[in-house]
Amino acid sequence: MKVNRTRHGHPQHGIAGACLALALAVLALCMPAGTALAQSAGMANLLKRYPSAQASDPGNSQREARARAERHRAEQREAERRRGEERGGSRLSPDERRRLRKNLYDFGRDIYQGG
Template identity: 85%
Template structure:
């Protein structure tokens, strides 16, 4: 009796070639992205790491940019903290201002309804 040695599904030697081709295509895309990143997120992923400090140290404006970004981050955190403090108190008016506002509203309502 003769046995047919064909297997169902893709041939096994073709899968290895496809994996190698996929890996090469991925590598080519990453290398192309390093030349010109099209988004800020990709640029952040592709920027040099601290191990390349010598390359970053040669750029004199880099430390100024970092200082500006740290200062802006600090100011943003301060604004957020101030906003949270205001939300916790529930009102931006002092007690005297609230009392005066209530009195003015009462007087205004009385004038409207009593015709005075």
């Protein structure tokens, strides 16, 4: 019969794992911040230690704001154009809707009542 040497609640490997996790945490804290590598251009900009030359230009923010506003207006115009195409420009008058509703009602009555 095989005997299990570990008791419930007393893992033998848990101490080694805890020591390893503690060592990795200390190593991560000791690593200088300058050695961090950015995974994208935006993060690289955030990790820079010196301010951006573009951000210091006061006219640049106004140009960016105008460009954002123009893009927004262009997107709104495009959305309006798409909405107009979806409708097809064939809106029915109230009389046409009433006549269509009546025709559909009559058609359904003929189908279900047999004429």
